[in-house]
Amino acid sequence: MVALAAKYTQAFLLGLQSNIVYRWNFAVRSVFSFFHLAVAFVLWRAAYAQTATIGGFAFGATLTYFVTLIVLQFFIGAFNEDYQISDEIRNGLINQFLLKPINYFLYRLSIFTAARLVSGALVLVPLVLALPLLRSYLVWPHELWRWQLGVPAMAMGALIQFTIAYCFGLITFWLLDIQGFVILSLAVESILGGQMFPLDLLPPAIFRAAQFLPFYYQMYFPAAILTGRIDHALALSGLAVQAGWCLVLLAAGQILWRRGLRRHTAVGG
Amino acid sequence: MPLTNYVRIWLASVRYTMVRTLMFRGDFLIWSLVEVSWTAVNLGMIFVIYQHTASIAGWNEYQMVLLIGTAMLIQRLLMGFFWSSLFELGRNVRTGNFDFFLAQPGHPLFMASTRKLDPDGLLNAMVALGVVAYAAHHLGLHPTWVDLVVYAGLVLGGLVIHYSILVLSMSLAFWMGNAQGIEGGYFTLADFGRLPREAFKGVGRLLFVWVLPVVVVSNVPARTLLNGLEPKWMVWVAVAASGWFALAVWVFGRGLRRYASASS
Numbered sequence: 001m002v003a004l005a006a007k008y009t010q011a012f013l014l015g016l017q018s019n020i021v022y023r024w025n026f027a028v029r030s031v032f033s034f035f036h037l038a039v040a041f042v043l044w045r046a047a048y049a050q051t052a053t054i055g056g057f058a059f060g061a062t063l064t065y066f067v068t069l070i071v072l073q074f075f076i077g078a079f080n081e082d083y084q085i086s087d088e089i090r091n092g093l094i095n096q097f098l099l100k101p102i103n104y105f106l107y108r109l110s111i112f113t114a115a116r117l118v119s120g121a122l123v124l125v126p127l128v129l130a131l132p133l134l135r136s137y138l139v140w141p142h143e144l145w146r147w148q149l150g151v152p153a154m155a156m157g158a159l160i161q162f163t164i165a166y167c168f169g170l171i172t173f174w175l176l177d178i179q180g181f182v183i184l185s186l187a188v189e190s191i192l193g194g195q196m197f198p199l200d201l202l203p204p205a206i207f208r209a210a211q212f213l214p215f216y217y218q219m220y221f222p223a224a225i226l227t228g229r230i231d232h233a234l235a236l237s238g239l240a241v242q243a244g245w246c247l248v249l250l251a252a253g254q255i256l257w258r259r260g261l262r263r264h265t266a267v268g269g
Numbered sequence: 270m271p272l273t274n275y276v277r278i279w280l281a282s283v284r285y286t287m288v289r290t291l292m293f294r295g296d297f298l299i300w301s302l303v304e305v306s307w308t309a310v311n312l313g314m315i316f317v318i319y320q321h322t323a324s325i326a327g328w329n330e331y332q333m334v335l336l337i338g339t340a341m342l343i344q345r346l347l348m349g350f351f352w353s354s355l356f357e358l359g360r361n362v363r364t365g366n367f368d369f370f371l372a373q374p375g376h377p378l379f380m381a382s383t384r385k386l387d388p389d390g391l392l393n394a395m396v397a398l399g400v401v402a403y404a405a406h407h408l409g410l411h412p413t414w415v416d417l418v419v420y421a422g423l424v425l426g427g428l429v430i431h432y433s434i435l436v437l438s439m440s441l442a443f444w445m446g447n448a449q450g451i452e453g454g455y456f457t458l459a460d461f462g463r464l465p466r467e468a469f470k471g472v473g474r475l476l477f478v479w480v481l482p483v484v485v486v487s488n489v490p491a492r493t494l495l496n497g498l499e500p501k502w503m504v505w506v507a508v509a510a511s512g513w514f515a516l517a518v519w520v521f522g523r524g525l526r527r528y529a530s531a532s533s
Contacts, residue, residue: 024445028454035457038473039464046326046468047318054321180299187306196314201321 007102008110015114023122026074030123033070034130040066055201060139061227065198067127067134068223074116074123076158077219078165081112085169086178095266105166105253112162141228149235153222156242161218163249170253173260194220200229214249217242270375278375279383286386297389304345304393308400311337311463326468331407332495333465338400340462340487343427345397347435349390350428351382355435359442362528371525378436378521405494412494419498420490426506427462427486433513434458434483436521443524462487482509 019026041063048059057065085108088094097104168185171178190196192215199210199220210216221238224230230238290297315337319330328336358381361367370380405412412420438454461483469477469484477484482505489502 032453032457036460039457039460042461042464042468042473043318043325046465047322049326050322050324054318177296180296180303184299184303184306187303187310191310191313196310197317201317203320 008106011102011107011110012114015111016118018111019115019118023118026119026122027125029079030074030119031126033073033123034126037066037070037130055198057198057229058139060137061229062198063134064138064140065223065227065229067138068227069195069219071120071123071127072154072157072219072223075120076116076154076161076222078112078161079115079119081108081115081162081165082168082178082182084108085166086172089169089172089260089264090176092266094264098261098266105257108166109162112158116158139228141226143228143232145232146225146228146235149232149239150222150225153217153225153235153239153242156239156246157218157222159246160214160242160249163246163253164214164218166253167249167256170256170260173256173263189215189218192216193218194223198224198229200224211238211241214245217245275375275379278380282383283386286388289385290388300387300389301392304348304389305396308341308393308396311341312400326465328465328467331404332491335401335404335408335494336465336487336491337463338397338404339424339491340459342394342397342401343424343431343462343486344459345390345394346424346428347390347431349387349392349394351432351435352390353385353387354382355439357384358439362442367528377525378518382432382436401494408495410494416493416497419503420493423490423493423503423506426510427490429510430482430486430506430513431455431459433510433517436517440517440521440524443527458483482506482513485509 044054044059044062044066048054048062052058054062094104097107164185168178168182171181175181192199192210192213194216199207199216202210217238221230221242225235225238312334315330315333318325319333323329325333358367361370361381367381370377370384373380435455458481461477461481464484466474466478466484466488485502485506489499489506492499492502
């Protein structure tokens with residue numbers, strides 16, 4: 001067990017070093033994200049000019065939701081893991097993992113965790129700088145249970161995001177170029193993941209249907225728990241569905257890996 | 270090099286693109302679907318927000334659809350004509366493959382910008398135009414042919430501004446080791462083009478309407494269809510397009526000097 005942990009700890013440390021090299025890219029992306037926040041601020045402030053609440057929430061609560069979403073994106077979102085896995089398959093670099101006693105999924109998960117630590121730390125910089133401008137608008141619920149349920153929701157949200165990226169990367173065993181699928185998925189995630197607007201603003205029937213899809217649990221679900229958009233009962237039931245999706249996607253990843261290896265040919269090396 | 274030679278080179282790029290698209294028809298279909306999806310995402314957001322409010326900065330639902338359609342038209346034209354080529358600029362600079370562009374006839378910026386076209390982007394420019402027409406029909410608009418010609422000219426001005434911002438973003442690759450994700454800067458600024466000018470106040474108005482003309486790019490043509498000609502804003506688009514293009518060419522040139530000196 002200790003040896004197993006040491007193996008993936010080493011991968012984690014390698015991932016940390018590798019991502020610190022590209023810290024400026026993460027820093028620039030985090031700054032751009034706050035420009036996205038500015039878009040949301042301008043749009044929703046104008047929308048709220050005619051009404052005090054939208055979907056039962058005031059402007060401050062909605063802005064707090066978008067700020068939380070941006071921070072979560074850098075702590076638990078998948079950035080290019082799909083393309084990295086795809087490159088390793090296409091270039092044959094994956095062959096080294098077939099010969100060594102290392103699980104490729106756990107290896108990539110270790111690197112993903114390291115990368116998210118770096119990007120998460122970097123997003124705090126523009127957040128702290130923007131805080132004086134945002135402070136008067138932000139409203140946080142005080143219930144402790146929101147953090148008690150929110151943290152596991154974030155962890156499972158990260159696992160869902162990574163596993164979806166992992167599955168897309170493995171599609172390279174069958175298709176040369178996954179970029180189209182990835183960007184199509186991004187379009188779906190941006191709507192059904194709550195990145196364009198809080199999902200509770202959807203018509204009730206569509207909101208209910210969205211709760212059965214994995215995209216709901218990627219970002220919206222942890223953000224909604226932390227910012228007070230869903231109640232305790234919905235949060236508990238949501239955690240159960242989210243755990244179910246983690247298992248389904250892990251299984252899908254395993255199936256794709258085994259089926260993909262049957263097609264894979266390693267020559268030379 | 271004479272202008273006719275540039276036209277011939279561009280037509281060769283168009284032929285290459287068409288042949289490649291016909292070879293990879295599946296790719297064309299997937300990317301067309303991707304582009305339509307993003308249009309649907311943006312319109313979906315508007316329809317959801319307007320379930321809860323009657324107006325955004327004085328613009329009603331179909332006025333916003335017309336604004337977003339205009340913003341998407343400009344962006345899809347950029348994606349169709351220039352995106353693929355400029356997106357590769359960062360990778361080419363990093364790997365040294367940019368040397369091939371320096372060895373080709375014609376200005377390096379032209380060669381780097383026009384090597385590939387994206388037919389799916391151009392197809393979705395038609396979709397965006399359809400969205401504009403749909404919104405105009407719902408609003409009962411009857412623009413004159415002068416309004417339409419001016420609209421087309423303003424869209425072209427907007428395209429020049431978008432192109433310039435993208436060139437500036439991708440030119441950072443000459444200074445940074447890895448420009449991955451830098452193109453996000455362009456998309457971030459392009460997002461502002463989907464907002465009504467009236468929604469911006471104070472410093473925001475100064476920055477995003479006058480300094481960075483990303484809001485003006487889509488608002489002015491949309492307002493031309495809605496309210497008729499506005500000469501002050503037409504002149505501003507023309508001035509902004511000229512200024513930003515000159516800045517993009519200058520920055521690209523500075524970056525090129527740095528690249529050339531590093532690789533020799």
